[in-house]
Amino acid sequence: MSSKSKQDAATSLGRRQWLAGSAGALATMGLGAANGQAHAQAQSAASAPALPVAPAKPPLPAYAAWKDAGAVIIHSSSTIETKRQAFGNGLITPAEQLYVRNNLPAPSASILENRDAWEISIEGVKQPRVLSLRELKTMGLETTPMVLQCSGNGRGFFPNKPSGTPWTVGAAGCVVWTGVSVRQLVESLGGTMAGMDFMTGTGGELLPEGLDPKSIMVERSVPAKAMADALLAWEMNGVPIPLAHGGPLRLIVPGYQGVNQIKYVKRLAFTAQESDAKIMAHGYRISPPGAKADPSQPSVLEMNVKSWITSPLPERAAAAGQVQIQGLAFGGQRAVKRVEVSVDAGKTWKEARLVGPDLGKYAWRQFVLAAKLPAGTHTLMSRAIDTAGNAQPEQRLENVGGYNNNSVLDHAVTVTLA
Amino acid sequence: MSSKSKQDAATSLGRRQWLAGSAGALATMGLGAANGQAHAQAQSAASAPALPVAPAKPPLPAYAAWKDAGAVIIHSSSTIETKRQAFGNGLITPAEQLYVRNNLPAPSASILENRDAWEISIEGVKQPRVLSLRELKTMGLETTPMVLQCSGNGRGFFPNKPSGTPWTVGAAGCVVWTGVSVRQLVESLGGTMAGMDFMTGTGGELLPEGLDPKSIMVERSVPAKAMADALLAWEMNGVPIPLAHGGPLRLIVPGYQGVNQIKYVKRLAFTAQESDAKIMAHGYRISPPGAKADPSQPSVLEMNVKSWITSPLPERAAAAGQVQIQGLAFGGQRAVKRVEVSVDAGKTWKEARLVGPDLGKYAWRQFVLAAKLPAGTHTLMSRAIDTAGNAQPEQRLENVGGYNNNSVLDHAVTVTLA
Numbered sequence: 001m002s003s004k005s006k007q008d009a010a011t012s013l014g015r016r017q018w019l020a021g022s023a024g025a026l027a028t029m030g031l032g033a034a035n036g037q038a039h040a041q042a043q044s045a046a047s048a049p050a051l052p053v054a055p056a057k058p059p060l061p062a063y064a065a066w067k068d069a070g071a072v073i074i075h076s077s078s079t080i081e082t083k084r085q086a087f088g089n090g091l092i093t094p095a096e097q098l099y100v101r102n103n104l105p106a107p108s109a110s111i112l113e114n115r116d117a118w119e120i121s122i123e124g125v126k127q128p129r130v131l132s133l134r135e136l137k138t139m140g141l142e143t144t145p146m147v148l149q150c151s152g153n154g155r156g157f158f159p160n161k162p163s164g165t166p167w168t169v170g171a172a173g174c175v176v177w178t179g180v181s182v183r184q185l186v187e188s189l190g191g192t193m194a195g196m197d198f199m200t201g202t203g204g205e206l207l208p209e210g211l212d213p214k215s216i217m218v219e220r221s222v223p224a225k226a227m228a229d230a231l232l233a234w235e236m237n238g239v240p241i242p243l244a245h246g247g248p249l250r251l252i253v254p255g256y257q258g259v260n261q262i263k264y265v266k267r268l269a270f271t272a273q274e275s276d277a278k279i280m281a282h283g284y285r286i287s288p289p290g291a292k293a294d295p296s297q298p299s300v301l302e303m304n305v306k307s308w309i310t311s312p313l314p315e316r317a318a319a320a321g322q323v324q325i326q327g328l329a330f331g332g333q334r335a336v337k338r339v340e341v342s343v344d345a346g347k348t349w350k351e352a353r354l355v356g357p358d359l360g361k362y363a364w365r366q367f368v369l370a371a372k373l374p375a376g377t378h379t380l381m382s383r384a385i386d387t388a389g390n391a392q393p394e395q396r397l398e399n400v401g402g403y404n405n406n407s408v409l410d411h412a413v414t415v416t417l418a
Numbered sequence: 419m420s421s422k423s424k425q426d427a428a429t430s431l432g433r434r435q436w437l438a439g440s441a442g443a444l445a446t447m448g449l450g451a452a453n454g455q456a457h458a459q460a461q462s463a464a465s466a467p468a469l470p471v472a473p474a475k476p477p478l479p480a481y482a483a484w485k486d487a488g489a490v491i492i493h494s495s496s497t498i499e500t501k502r503q504a505f506g507n508g509l510i511t512p513a514e515q516l517y518v519r520n521n522l523p524a525p526s527a528s529i530l531e532n533r534d535a536w537e538i539s540i541e542g543v544k545q546p547r548v549l550s551l552r553e554l555k556t557m558g559l560e561t562t563p564m565v566l567q568c569s570g571n572g573r574g575f576f577p578n579k580p581s582g583t584p585w586t587v588g589a590a591g592c593v594v595w596t597g598v599s600v601r602q603l604v605e606s607l608g609g610t611m612a613g614m615d616f617m618t619g620t621g622g623e624l625l626p627e628g629l630d631p632k633s634i635m636v637e638r639s640v641p642a643k644a645m646a647d648a649l650l651a652w653e654m655n656g657v658p659i660p661l662a663h664g665g666p667l668r669l670i671v672p673g674y675q676g677v678n679q680i681k682y683v684k685r686l687a688f689t690a691q692e693s694d695a696k697i698m699a700h701g702y703r704i705s706p707p708g709a710k711a712d713p714s715q716p717s718v719l720e721m722n723v724k725s726w727i728t729s730p731l732p733e734r735a736a737a738a739g740q741v742q743i744q745g746l747a748f749g750g751q752r753a754v755k756r757v758e759v760s761v762d763a764g765k766t767w768k769e770a771r772l773v774g775p776d777l778g779k780y781a782w783r784q785f786v787l788a789a790k791l792p793a794g795t796h797t798l799m800s801r802a803i804d805t806a807g808n809a810q811p812e813q814r815l816e817n818v819g820g821y822n823n824n825s826v827l828d829h830a831v832t833v834t835l836a
Contacts, residue, residue: 089596142774357778
């Protein structure tokens with residue numbers, strides 16, 4: 001089903017049919033306990049005889065048909081993962097390899113026909129304004145390389161199989177965003193109103209009729225201080241942002257998990273409270289095992305320090321002997337200070353060398369360790385440490401949604417060299 | 419004609435037919451006076467009734483069919499330019515926008531079927547070796563962002579229309595190369611033999627029968643000291659190098675003009691003399707007006723300091739009022755220290771702000787100057803200055819081949835704002 005068709009379905013059909021049509025999107029919303037319900041509904045609807053049967057290996061959806069099919073795993077029409085063996089050493093992830101994770105079906109591609117006409121409402125500032133993208137482009141220019149990562153990246157390593165897409169490492173990429181600084185924009189509008197402790201972004205997805213908007217809309221809040229490095233961005237990797245990645249305009253909050261990077265952003269509000277939309281209040285929470293998600297639990301905000309090996313892999317064979325062990329590491333909010341690699345399943349560690357230029361604290365670093373590995377089976381691990389001394393933990397933090405996994409053990413790889 | 423078909427033609431047909439089949443490639447070899455002859459021959463052959471007539475606007479050739487047709491100007495099957503208005507602010511040029519300039523028809527795509535089996539002969543070192551790409555990958559890993567530019571970039575601004583492709587600014591991009599350091603490779607082979615003052619790379623293109631190989635082969639020499647930062651590269655922008663850009667293996671010499679970045683490199687030799695191949699001895703020379711190219715004239719080696727504005731442009735309109743004047747600047751061998759912008763055709767200058775992280779001295783920098791421009795026509799100019807104080811000159815250095823143009827005046831743009 002094309003993006004356009006989905007859009008049509010969302011406007012013309014009722015609630016049940018829309019849910020079925022966007023089963024993939026809803027099933028992987030990661031709304032904790034709430035998600036189970038949507039998932040069950042979607043599955044039930046999908047198995048109704050009148051609806052098309054999903055193929056075992058879905059094709060690239062129309063709005064992402066330009067992706068490199070050989071470099072990605074297509075989980076669903078709204079969840080596409082970069083293959084671990086596709087990550088290279090080019091510092092920046094090419095758009096055609098970059099993962100996709102849409103919480104709702106993408107809007108109609110018609111919103112890209114006149115990008116400059118896209119409007120965003122800036123609220124909670126002393127001089128609130130509705131600004132067009134054309135106007136934003138006259139107000140400033142910044143370019144920020146940044147790790148973009150779904151908070152569920154690494155969920156696939158949880159043995160209890162949390163609801164949601166079982167990403168391993170490929171729901172992440174390092175991409176370059178260009179737009180206007182939110183801090184400067186806010187200054188030009190007189191600053192924020194008093195007591196506005198949160199920066200709340202609202203996505204411009206078309207919502208289906210018959211549902212409470214709060215139950216489905218994409219609206220997230222982050223601490224207002226995050227505006228310092230945030231962008232309203234119109235370019236990704238040097239070209240206008242594709243629809244699949246939130247074009248024409250996306251809120252970029254460097255160092256924060258992907259769900260906070262609001263696509264098709266139509267409202268940026270400085271607010272006294274966090275959004276009460278379901279995706280904020282009852283979704284993307286670090287819920288202890290057995291608990292239901294609620295606003296008292298930590299939200300999925302800042303990224304944590306993390307790394308993984310990209311070569312050698314079972315899918316990227318190397319011969320025994322001299323091997324260049326390669327991988328990627330990032331700190332989330334802080335730069336990576338060093339990366340250590342173990343070739344003996346964590347018994348001993350050596351410091352890897354960081355390769356290529358430093359693109360700033362929000363970008364990832366490439367690392368390499370030259371090692372002599374005899375023929376046989378080896379378990380390779382990496383461990384990143386940020387500039388504040390935070391190191392990746394051995395074990396994942398168990399949580400219902402399978403979020404924020406930066407476990408050293410989970411990201412280890414076992415390879416057999418001949 | 420597809421790349422594969424051309425390859426077949428080159429092996430099975432005679433000299434005259436091959437020249438006709440690769441008319442575009444030869445006509446734009448830029449071999450100075452020698453080029454005139456090839457050009458005339460090619461034109462003559464192309465007008466023979468038995469041969470296909472070239473369309474006025476050629477399509478993307480098969481080996482570059484994956485390029486973004488909307489972002490490029492297709493001069494010929496071997497010369498494809500990035501549109502000035504396609505350059506964005508992503509630091510790195512996406513592969514699908516990057517220019518192509520092949521001196522000979524690309525080899526058959528079959529050379530990519532087993533990339534790791536590609537072999538290169540390393541000569542002029544104490545322990546010469548033939549090494550496979552598989553072996554090179556075990557020997558080291560470096561990643562270098564670098565401006566890749568055809569020495570004829572800017573030729574289109576020469577009023578006397580030198581022979582060769584009339585590139586304006588788009589025969590350039592900033593791309594990321596990953597491979598093994600040539601310096602480290604040479605050290606591991608015992609170092610260079612005494613007196614080997616040049617590093618000579620030879621391309622692996624298939625040469626047509628019946629021609630003296632020296633008259634057609636791609637073989638270039640640079641000073642041996644350039645090995646310090648040189649790479650034998652297998653990745654471009656994080657993916658295996660496409661055929662159009664020299665995969666599976668390319669010699670990368672940061673800071674040097676594109677012709678020295680040998681594609682499909684099959685031999686890397688440290689030599690006492692410069693190559694006597696025609697492309698080195700009688701091509702790519704800075705020949706004074708009226709002179710024939712010869713080895714006594716300077717060769718096209720190091721890039722010089724340069725910049726150009728990318729927005730606003732006649733093709734990328736802006737409204738009168740506040741405008742963010744944007745562009746790209748690089749130093750060639752040295753980092754850019756600063757960029758100045760004039761909005762009054764060079765009468766007065768202001769220092770622009772450099773945008774985004776510094777990717778190293780061989781990469782370009784993005785610059786921006788916020789300016790208030792009233793409705794009307796404005797001539798905008800940029801002038802880059804490198805860390806050694808070298809500034810772009812006002813005027814181009816006249817030369818027969820139209821090389822090395824970094825003139826401020828030639829790169830100015832005149833825009834009318836409403």
